[in-house]
Amino acid sequence: MQPDGLWSIGELAERAGVTVKTVRFYSDRGLLPEAGRSGGGHRRYGPEALDRIRIIRSLRALDVPVPEVERVMDQGEALEQVLAGRLRDVEGELTALRWREASLRLLAESEAEERVERLLLLGAVALPPGTDAVVRFWRRVLPVRLPGRLVSRVLDAVVPPLPPAPAPEQVLAFARLHAFVRDPRLDRVPALRPGPPLPGQTYRPTVLYEGLEEAYGLAGAEARGGRPPEGGGALDCFVAAYAAALGTRDGAAFRRRLVELLAADDGPVMTRYWKLAAPLLPADEPALGQLHYRLVLALRADSASTP
Template sequence: MAPDGMWSIGELAEHAGVTVKTVRFYSDRGLLPETGRSSGGHRRYGPEAIERLRLIRSLRSLDLPVPEVERVLDREDALEDVIDGQLRDIGSQLAALRWREAALQLLRDCSPEERADRLRLIGGMTTPPDTTALARFWRRVLPLRMPPKLTESIVDASVPQPPADPTPAQVLAFARLHALVTASGPDGRPWRPETRLPVDGFRPAELYEGLGEAYRLAEADLRGRRAPRGGAALDCFVDAYARSIGTRDTPDFRRKLSGKLAAARDPWLERYWRLAAELSPDPAVTTGTAHDWLRAALDDHVTD
């Protein structure tokens, strides 16, 4: 150290246990400001530089990018935000690794005859998987004449969230689900389910709001694994259909609704809900299982 208490770049590097090149790099980036210059124009650093350099090295040891290190050095309150951001990034990376691991296990454990098809399915999705295609499908098939907030709530309830630590079977279920919603119909256009229930004066918001409430009312029975039965959930279910077409819940309406729902059953949608259930934390409680339970309860009611 010089008599004036300043260090040269070489002295600072030696005390910090780094190379001169490292000190120069951080100096050039503005992370390690020099205190002054010698008479010969060489960089000089004060005693505080050693602590700042050690802080920089500690932050870099956590793999923080240089721009993030700059944020922390410029703002004392930035460290928490930077840490939270890094934890989110690491969480995404770990999820991607878990999905890759489960996908590799899926391929390892299948027969040679299945491998080509499973490779095609896995290749059609990202890792970790993205639910954008599923959400886009529901926004495409839902009626247009509904409040945006209601549409988004239906999309949220209908799109299963990929588990962070999937089993090989769940990787296959999501891959099949993704292939299902991105498939084209016979005419080459994106597939959409056939709808037979709407009539003149049909009010879709009335239907979907009522169905959502009916599904919530049915949750306790679904969690308890109870057989389909009458009650508040079924009454709400039927009333939603009745109000959507401007009529009332009567025994005759229930008989007709049971027949229409049976005729409107769509194998494609039933497959969607089966696959979605495989990704749910509780496969017994999904929009699809709730609808099937209520439809079965209606069928039992009208045949009593």
């Protein structure tokens, strides 16, 4: 320390364990205020500069960008906000690494004749992957005039969550699902976005989807309890949703017509979607596609037993 109690730039660098160039860089950025100047105009720093440079080094070691460091040190931004942002970044980086690891394991464990096809599938998926393509697929499937709040709830139910640490088979399942929903041949499927379920009748899609949401909730409870869909529960709620949306009443004739309608709607596109999505869905929770199929089967059985 100099007689005036201050350090030269070299002394500060030595005490902090950094280079003079580093001290000068942070000083030029305003992160290390000078305590004074020598008679020759050289920078002088007080002991508080050592504490500041140690804090800066800690933040930089955590890969906090210099502009973020500046906001913490000089603009009073809460350190918690900066650290929370960096944690989100690191979590994303770790997820990308885990997906990359699972992709490598998938390829390493594949037969030689499978690898080219799987490389092509994986090459179309970003790391970490996102579900934007799946969301776009469902927005094409859903009726145009559904309220945004209802669309959000439907998307939460039908878009599979991506595991942060996937198994190799989940990587392959998502790559296949991603390729499927982006397949341009879907543009040529005329029934992909459904119109009125029964031509010539009033159709209120919001009423239908709100009713189906309740029916699927009841069906999920029945499935978890090991009970089949029966009258008075999910099945009646399921039929009532269609009847209310079409402005008619439930009855034996309507149920027979509804069986025909649902047989036409349950085409290969949706069947393929739910098959591909299955490995990504929680194993202990029935998927919406499974619940729908259970209710359709129950409706067929009910209609067949009713004169």
